[in-house]
Amino acid sequence: MEETISLKEIFSVLKKRILMILSLTIAFAAIALLVSYFLITPTYKASASIVVNQEENVDVSALNTAIQSNISLINTYKIVMTSPVILDEVAKEMNLSLSSSELAEKLEVTSEADTQIITVTATDTSQAKAAELANTTVNIFQNEIPELMNLENVKPLSLAETTENPSPASPNVALNTAIALVLGALIGIGLAFLLEYLDNTVKTEADIEKRIGVPVIGVISHMTEEDMQSNRQYVPNTERRQVRRDYSGQKKKTV
Template sequence: METFDIKYLFQIIKKYKLLIFSSAFIGTLIATFVTFFYLTSIYSASTQILVTQANDSKNVQSSEVQANIQMVNTYSIILKSKDLMKEIAKDYPKYTANEISKNLIVTSDSNSQVINVTVKNQYPRVAVAIANDITDKFIKESKDLIKTNEVSVLSRAYIEDSEHPSGPNHQIHLMIGLLAGLFLAFIIIVLKEMFDTTLKTEESIEKILQLPILGTINHINKPGKGGKRHEKNKNQG
């Protein structure tokens, strides 16, 4: 039964190969058009902020390092605060505070005192400018909010690092288009097979009619030049 199923599957693929290839090609073509001509390229700019103790002691205790790591989470929340976003939006009238916040990503590695600030924008220079402005304003405000810690710029954003778009991901979109085309072909094949009531095999005839097959007539080939017509009969009883 398993051999028959595999054989039948290959027969279906062979029968609808043109439909399968056409759907896959059209899906990939549509995804290519949307990706390269419709979607806007997005650029990223990143800065890094270092969190340390406010004192200048060279002997940093492990407890102090752990406290700095815990403060990173607090600073990450402050970085995306509404007040800070509104201050940034004043310098960029084309963008609202919510739009800037949606395109701002604040992350930190586990057991790290470094905060990564990433800004996404359709213009690389704007992304770099906003990332640096957020970092500068955050450092200025954090000194007034929390006295026990010191925050400083570990690295700034530069246009040289943001010239290449970070999105959209062309490969993923093309793969989605290919899979969508194959899925559409699958749906069409399933519907065609479900509504196809013709009997194609001896087994299906016996199963539906519940009658034994007495004989079969094979395909009769047309005679060629100087050839003979052959007819093969096979009787079963």
């Protein structure tokens, strides 16, 4: 026989375990908040852009072909920009003791679809260093690419800038806390239903009917010793009052 669960039973389980669910939700959110603020080092991003222009003295009729040719070169430029040929010069220019592979991990080179623009995004624990890394990479790439590929069609479009009160790109405290809240709630709800599923104790008459398939005819109430003592005190008092009433009535009749 397949067991089904009603919506009422679901809410009953949630209500029964509400404290556990809320505790897990709050605990996960608090942990994420503390980790985001105190354990994760904030990082900042700065971006610089270059534009791949068409070559000079290009016929207007061949302009579209030249643009498409420049776009096809962008993927090549992206690889060259993060190569040791460029990044070793960047490290020398900035007096960094980092290898080209370590610098490449701090850089992200992207391009918009069907455009001639390449964006270099640098990440560092300091916004000023991130901006300097992005700008230096763009400048050295512009200086080195003519010799590497015999091209002179790369020009800076925008350089990275710093602000007075920069907001860190990572960690995103609000996002981390929201994710932790949802995760804590889901784990709490899942744990509540798991505990309810594993709980095979009999608590009500309905549990007995469900397990043995026989209807309950009667219920024997459980009486504690305090209940019995209270009943003993109450019954004699009632009887005494009844006796007094009967005695008073008989006396009046006799008179």
